[in-house]
Amino acid sequence: MKCLSQMDSLPDAILQYILSYLTSARDVAACNCVSKRWKESTDSVKSVVFHRNSFESIMETDDSDSIVRKMISSSRRLEELVVYSPFTSSGLASWMMHVSSSLRLLELRMDNLASEEVVVEGPLKLDCIGVAKNLEILKLWGVLMMSPPKWDMFPNLRSLEIVGAKMDDSSLSHALRACPNLSNLLLLACEGVKSISIDLPYLEHCKLDFYGQGNTLLVLTSQRLVSLDVQGCSWIRVPETKFLKNLSISSVTGRVYMVDFNNLSSLEALSIRGVQWCWDAICMILQQARDVKHLFMKVEFTGNEALQPFPEIDFVEFFNNHPKLQTFDIHGAMFAALCQKNSLKKLETGFTIPCLEEVVITVRSPLNAEQKMNTLESLVKYARGLKRMVIRILRMKSNHSSADDFCDDICKFRHMNEHLVHIE
Amino acid sequence: MSSKMIVLMSSDGQSFEVEEAVAIQSQTIAHMVEDDCVADGIPLANVESKILVKVIEYCKKYHVDEANPISEEDLNKWDEKFMDLEQSTIFELILAANYLNIKSLFDLTCQTVADMIKGKTPEEIRSTFNIENDFTPEEEEAVRKENQWAFE
Numbered sequence: 001m002k003c004l005s006q007m008d009s010l011p012d013a014i015l016q017y018i019l020s021y022l023t024s025a026r027d028v029a030a031c032n033c034v035s036k037r038w039k040e041s042t043d044s045v046k047s048v049v050f051h052r053n054s055f056e057s058i059m060e061t062d063d064s065d066s067i068v069r070k071m072i073s074s075s076r077r078l079e080e081l082v083v084y085s086p087f088t089s090s091g092l093a094s095w096m097m098h099v100s101s102s103l104r105l106l107e108l109r110m111d112n113l114a115s116e117e118v119v120v121e122g123p124l125k126l127d128c129i130g131v132a133k134n135l136e137i138l139k140l141w142g143v144l145m146m147s148p149p150k151w152d153m154f155p156n157l158r159s160l161e162i163v164g165a166k167m168d169d170s171s172l173s174h175a176l177r178a179c180p181n182l183s184n185l186l187l188l189a190c191e192g193v194k195s196i197s198i199d200l201p202y203l204e205h206c207k208l209d210f211y212g213q214g215n216t217l218l219v220l221t222s223q224r225l226v227s228l229d230v231q232g233c234s235w236i237r238v239p240e241t242k243f244l245k246n247l248s249i250s251s252v253t254g255r256v257y258m259v260d261f262n263n264l265s266s267l268e269a270l271s272i273r274g275v276q277w278c279w280d281a282i283c284m285i286l287q288q289a290r291d292v293k294h295l296f297m298k299v300e301f302t303g304n305e306a307l308q309p310f311p312e313i314d315f316v317e318f319f320n321n322h323p324k325l326q327t328f329d330i331h332g333a334m335f336a337a338l339c340q341k342n343s344l345k346k347l348e349t350g351f352t353i354p355c356l357e358e359v360v361i362t363v364r365s366p367l368n369a370e371q372k373m374n375t376l377e378s379l380v381k382y383a384r385g386l387k388r389m390v391i392r393i394l395r396m397k398s399n400h401s402s403a404d405d406f407c408d409d410i411c412k413f414r415h416m417n418e419h420l421v422h423i424e
Numbered sequence: 425m426s427s428k429m430i431v432l433m434s435s436d437g438q439s440f441e442v443e444e445a446v447a448i449q450s451q452t453i454a455h456m457v458e459d460d461c462v463a464d465g466i467p468l469a470n471v472e473s474k475i476l477v478k479v480i481e482y483c484k485k486y487h488v489d490e491a492n493p494i495s496e497e498d499l500n501k502w503d504e505k506f507m508d509l510e511q512s513t514i515f516e517l518i519l520a521a522n523y524l525n526i527k528s529l530f531d532l533t534c535q536t537v538a539d540m541i542k543g544k545t546p547e548e549i550r551s552t553f554n555i556e557n558d559f560t561p562e563e564e565e566a567v568r569k570e571n572q573w574a575f576e
Contacts, residue, residue: 004556005553005554005555005556006511006512006515006516006553006554007515007553007554007555008553008554008555008556010515010518010519014518014519014522014534017534018534018537018538018541019538019541021534021535021538021539022538022541022542024542025574026574027541027542027543027544029571029573029574029575030541030544030545030546030549030571030574030575031541031546031549032567032570032571033546033564033567033568033571034546034549034550034555034557035550035555035556035557035558035559036558036559036563037558038555039567054573054574055573056576057573057576058573064573067573070570
């Protein structure tokens with residue numbers, strides 16, 4: 001008399017529930033071959049991932065398209081689909097036919113950027129996505145969007161992420177208008193956008209990385225914004241920032257002219273980076289971010305046209321204007337601005353830097369070594385709560401003995417404050 | 425503050441006294457408590473003592489009180505250790521969690537079995553769980569062909 005194994009004695013519903021935890025398409029395919037009951041039970045799979053090399057042995061993309069289609073259509077209710085392997089637009093259209101109403105998450109490697117010409121055979125891949133009306137999360141890699149996608153509306157879409165894209169202003173604008181309820185927007189390595197106005201009332205997290213000359217213009221209207229990270233814009237206006245806690249603005253290639261934030265009273269963390277920022281822009285943003293706790297500053301030059309070094313920043317005024325500062329990370333040129341002739345002019349006994357706990361300073365040049373040492377000493381002296389100071393010494397530009405002297409000074413300083421200071 | 429205790433009786437006649445608040449993580453037991461039929465203890469005809477001990481251990485750990493919060497990371501580590509069991513015990517836990525209607529334990533045990541399936545070939549899956557291959561040779565050939573792409 002044959003005795004069933006525990007697995008074979010499990011009720012069908014439980015087997016189906018176990019199999020619904022499988023996500024890799026390969027695992028689903030393996031389960032299909034185990035037994036008749038298993039083959040019938042894999043229809044409970046709710047989420048399936050096709051990895052990049054799923055179809056390496058298959059010559060024709062049409063064949064892999066139909067393998068994906070068969071697996072999708074055998075699922076009772078597919079909610080999540082991730083495809084990293086290549087596919088055609090007609091393949092994608094056929095998949096969407098089966099899952100358009102149940103799909104909540106879709107992640108696709110579009111791989112459209114590599115092709116030189118735009119070959120239009122049948123529907124465009126982006127357009128096919130439009131029928132998945134109940135999507136909540138959409139993530140696309142390698143997108144070419146040079147015409148507005150035929151997206152009617154994704155009312156439930158809360159997260160849109162596009163990594164690696166070439167698009168134009170009107171296409172991006174059109175795409176975003178189809179997602180009015182977004183709370184998370186990520187555009188990474190995005191080329192071709194010159195000027196964009198984004199109006200998303202529920203947006204809370206936004207990361208924009210515009211690749212190219214660094215002179216994109218951005219207007220962002222999102223009252224609930226909590227965190228914003230922008231790279232590659234020269235002009236930024238965000239009128240409503242009552243809830244903004246984290247702000248990072250950087251510019252790898254271009255120049256930051258203007259940043260216009262209505263108020264930054266809730267801002268806790270601020271990071272400003274770039275090759276060149278106009279001085280007004282820096283002042284404006286530092287002035288508004290009065291209560292900031294964590295500050296990261298790495299800007300090489302200022303100036304409206306030609307590259308200019310920074311004007312002097314008064315040490316006392318700076319720390320009095322940012323009394324809640326807890327961590328402070330400052331690089332090269334900006335540190336030098338705090339170390340000018342008159343920077344420490346206003347130091348007096350009543351002055352304190354009350355909340356500062358951690359300081360990271362990156363030094364590059366031995367110029368004004370004496371002032372730099374004075375500033376370092378002032379930081380240690382007036383920041384009673386200071387727990388840690390890290391001094392990073394990058395390759396000194398000068399070959400003078402002044403560079404050696406400076407390093408000696410720093411080592412001496414470290415020695416006198418061993419419990420606080422580390423050198424990297 | 426005294427906590428109300430109830431008695432759970434395993435299928436093999438052993439009794440276990442458990443705090444009511446801990447036990448009612450089982451929806452099945454919670455309903456019985458509501459219906460007020462627990463005075464003489466709750467007989468659990470489908471759960472052996474060896475398994476009931478593990479179920480109670482789980483429920484005690486997951487009965488989180490605000491005074492002793494526990495991080496998700498620590499709970500995950502504990503789950504991993506808890507599930508380091510023989511295959512037959514895992515299956516019995518699945519059935520117990522299902523019968524007692526303890527969703528988080530049911531999810532944990534099913535996920536554990538799913539993790540044992542991942543990355544295996546059909547033959548390996550069959551041999552791990554002693555599953556009978558009930559395909560006819562023709563059926564098996566057809567289904568292998570259809571899913572051949574996964575094995576190359």
